[in-house]
Amino acid sequence: MTLCNMFRSFYRPVSSxxxxxxxxxxxxxxxxxxARLSAVSVSVSGSIPNTLPTSSPTSSLLSSRPRPAAMSTLVRIQQDQANVAHYNTDGRAALFDKANxxxxxxxxxxxxxxxxxxxKGKPVTFAGVVISVRHKGIDTSVTLRNYVLKTGVEQTYKVYSPMITAIKVLKPNASFNRNKLYFLRENPQLVKWGVVDELVKTEAHCSTPLNGYSYIYKTGVHAHVGVSVFEPPPRHMRHM
Structure with a gap:
């Protein structure tokens, strides 16, 4: 063996x-x-069904129940109607009925x-211009606005509250065609606020309705046709 062959035998590379x-x-x-799967299947044979159940008892019960949202809405409407009928002892609901x-x-x-x-409450009277009426069943409310000592004052009343003893309409709306009159806060010049006090004084001093009034005692409604209380609103405020 030559020296070259010996060197190759000692330093032969090793594979990875x-x-x-x-x-x-x-x-x-x-x-x-x-083989392993067959062994497992043999050891647990008879404990696992061949097919999985298509539906469970819980899922069948849930499918037969009505939706909670729909059920709660129905109950809320029925309860609201019952409350309105209970507190509408003097017919005040007709004052805010949309069908009227x-x-x-x-x-x-x-x-x-x-x-x-x-x-031990004492009766307190407040008169003003209706700037909004919120129709919502037993939560129906009305907001009045007036000026007292040159300061704007607003009062919100729950219509069906037992603390309200009388609601009188001194003059119906004859100028505005909008459901909300919040713009009167920034434009008080559109209303003759002094006429509100004049109507209140006239109502207090008269035991019988004035000429031009038709009085309904049950609902406490005064329908009046008389002097214009409002300045004509701008043209862009006359639409709904």
Whole structure:
């Protein structure tokens, strides 16, 4: 053997597979996956059904129940109607019924008498221009605005509150065609606020309705045709 051949035998390169497995113990080959699955199926045979159930008892019960949202809405409407019928002892619901063409609208002058307390309360009267009417069943409310000592004052009343003893319409709306008159806060010159006090004084001094009034005692409604209370609003404010 020549020197060149000896050198090649000592420094023969080792393959990468042999280098990675060098110094490690070889593990015995595992059984095939099919054999392991068959062993598991044999050991648990009879405990797992062949087919899964299509529906569970819980899902069938949930499908037969009505939706909670729809059920709560129906209950709320029925309860609201019952409350309105209970507190509508004097027919005040007709004043705000949308089916009534003579109902109280925004722009009317209304006088409301209420108690400060249910036990020892005294009647307090406030009159003003209706700037909004909120129709919402038992939560129906009306907001009045007036000027007291050159200061704007607003009062919001719950229509069906037992603390309200009287609601009188001193003058219906005849100028505005909008459901909300919040723009009167920034434009008070559109209303002759002094006429509100004049109507209140006239109502207080007269035991019988004035000429031009038609009085309904049950609902406390005064329908008046008389002096114009409002300045004509701008053209862009006359539409709904």
């Amino acid at each position: 597979a042999a280098a990675t497995t060098a110094g490690r113990t070889t593990r015995p080959a595992s059984a095939p996956i099919t 063409k003579n109902r109280i609208r925004a722009g009317a002058i209304v006088q409301i008498t209420s108690l400060t307390s249910m036990t």
